[in-house]
Amino acid sequence: MLPYFKRAENNQRFANDFHGDQGPLGVSNPISPLPICEAYFRAGQEMGIPFNPDFNGASQEGVGYYQLTQKDARRSSASVAYLKPIRARKNLTVRTDVLVTRVVVEKGRAVGVEVVDKPGGEKTILRAEREVIVSSGAIGSPKLLMQSGIGPADHLQSVGVTPVHDLPGVGSNMQDHLDLFVIAECTGDHTYDNYAKLHRTMWAGLQYLLLKKGPVASSLFETGGFWYADPTAASPDIQFHLGLGSGIEAGVEKLNNPGVTLNSAFLRPRSRGTVRLKSADPADHPLIDPNYWSDPYDRDMSIKGLRLAREIMRQKALQPYVLREVLPGPALQSDADLVDYACCTSKTDHHPVGTCRMGHDAMAVVTPDLRLRGIEGLRICDASVMPRVPSSNTNAPTIMVGEKGADLILGREPLPPAVFKGNQAA
Numbered sequence: 001m002l003p004y005f006k007r008a009e010n011n012q013r014f015a016n017d018f019h020g021d022q023g024p025l026g027v028s029n030p031i032s033p034l035p036i037c038e039a040y041f042r043a044g045q046e047m048g049i050p051f052n053p054d055f056n057g058a059s060q061e062g063v064g065y066y067q068l069t070q071k072d073a074r075r076s077s078a079s080v081a082y083l084k085p086i087r088a089r090k091n092l093t094v095r096t097d098v099l100v101t102r103v104v105v106e107k108g109r110a111v112g113v114e115v116v117d118k119p120g121g122e123k124t125i126l127r128a129e130r131e132v133i134v135s136s137g138a139i140g141s142p143k144l145l146m147q148s149g150i151g152p153a154d155h156l157q158s159v160g161v162t163p164v165h166d167l168p169g170v171g172s173n174m175q176d177h178l179d180l181f182v183i184a185e186c187t188g189d190h191t192y193d194n195y196a197k198l199h200r201t202m203w204a205g206l207q208y209l210l211l212k213k214g215p216v217a218s219s220l221f222e223t224g225g226f227w228y229a230d231p232t233a234a235s236p237d238i239q240f241h242l243g244l245g246s247g248i249e250a251g252v253e254k255l256n257n258p259g260v261t262l263n264s265a266f267l268r269p270r271s272r273g274t275v276r277l278k279s280a281d282p283a284d285h286p287l288i289d290p291n292y293w294s295d296p297y298d299r300d301m302s303i304k305g306l307r308l309a310r311e312i313m314r315q316k317a318l319q320p321y322v323l324r325e326v327l328p329g330p331a332l333q334s335d336a337d338l339v340d341y342a343c344c345t346s347k348t349d350h351h352p353v354g355t356c357r358m359g360h361d362a363m364a365v366v367t368p369d370l371r372l373r374g375i376e377g378l379r380i381c382d383a384s385v386m387p388r389v390p391s392s393n394t395n396a397p398t399i400m401v402g403e404k405g406a407d408l409i410l411g412r413e414p415l416p417p418a419v420f421k422g423n424q425a426a
């Protein structure tokens with residue numbers, strides 16, 4: 001897959017065996033890190049976790065800065081990178097605020113999609129000349145297929161959808177990374193927490209407009225690392241994200257004084273969840289059950305990851321910045337305490353994948369060339385096709401799927417496998 005990652009990448013700093021600088025997707029290093037980030041790197045090293053200048057290079061392990069999908073201090077989303085430059089093409093129509101309610105299947109072939117511009121609105125059918133490509137994401141794609149009668153027939157019947165094609169794997173095999181976190185109070189104004197105050201927010205806006213720097217240019221989670229819960233693992237199985245504040249994400253506690261957050265996620269969960277329909281009404285949200293920790297191995301590894309995060313925060317290098325641990329809090333020490341804490345506070349890392357996974361077996365939804373098994377003229381191209389969740393964030397891997405999918409759809413020769421110079425291959 002490496003050639004497709006490289007083809008996507010427009011790295012603003014360097015190109016080598018692992019990185020490209022000619023692609024559409026802007027990639028750069030953080031431009032507004034704070035001194036606490038460097039202290040966090042030293043804290044990792046005090047625990048024997050090395051500094052790694054490039055997680056996306058030969059080796060993933062260590063602490064360091066993430067590369068961001070930013071170009072010239074602006075977000076380089078899939079839309080900005082891929083759609084914006086070609087908006088004038090005559091054969092491209094982009095319609096937003098439109099809900100696809102169904103893939104239209106006639107005689108075993110996908111011939112188009114049904115759309116409405118508002119729930120309950122007038123239905124229009126858009127017909128496809130060649131293929132229908134579904135890219136509605138790991139939640140949206142199985143939902144759309146099931147609304148169209150493609151999925152586990154017994155489930156479809158139970159919600160009043162007439163099965164068109166019984167495909168039992170649709171909506172199964174859901175995987176996600178679960179984040180557990182440590183939140184500490186800082187000894188002073190060492191993170192971006194105080195920017196929540198109005199005058200500082202205004203200053204942050206000015207700083208960005210004039211200097212392209214400051215909290216507006218920051219993802220707030222641009223420092224992190226990869227390490228081991230299972231020391232015998234072949235590559236890291238825990239990912240850290242240092243959050244430059246507290247309460248940054250929905251549902252996470254915000255401290256009164258400036259705080260700092262360290263998220264830890266177990267990267268190779270064995271648990272599998274589901275996406276199911278609540279009803280036959282396309283306007284209804286689906287039922288999402290990530291089923292975290294249904295395999296106890298995931299729970300044990302997650303708690304080990306949380307303990308590692310705690311230990312990093314207690315290292316000498318961070319003492320000038322970290323006053324005290326607030327969550328989980330010093331009173332919680334046993335595994336049982338930490339499991340309870342995680343059950344109350346843990347959150348998604350927003351990495352759902354796998355619900356239309358590729359393969360050749362009876363539970364596979366698409367073949368390795370992204371064609372839906374059993375229906376002609378229909379492909380899925382998004383995070384839902386991944387058989388297993390990558391041991392990383394999922395945006396770049398999904399864009400890689402898009403790059404490879406484009407070659408498959410256009411019938412182009414696959415890119416040749418990566419050739420490594422020297423001994424960099426990991």
Ligand SMILES: Cc1cc2nc3c(=O)[nH]c(=O)nc-3n(C[C@H](O)[C@H](O)[C@H](O)COP(=O)(O)OP(=O)(O)OC[C@H]3O[C@@H](n4cnc5c(N)ncnc54)[C@H](O)[C@@H]3O)c2cc1C
Pocket residue numbers: 098099100101135136137138140141144349350351352382383384393394395396398
């Ligand atoms: C809050 C958040 C933070 C994240 N942070 C990071 C990060 O820092 N780094 C990282 O690597 N990854 C991150 N991710 C994950 C990353 O965004 C996803 O892995 C990636 O976007 C998946 O791409 P996709 O194309 O599969 O699905 P999506 O990006 O979800 O695209 C699916 C699209 O289909 C549309 N859609 C769905 N159903 C329908 C329908 N019926 N009709 C019309 N349109 C429909 C949706 O509105 C959506 O626009 C984050 C995700 C979230 C939610």
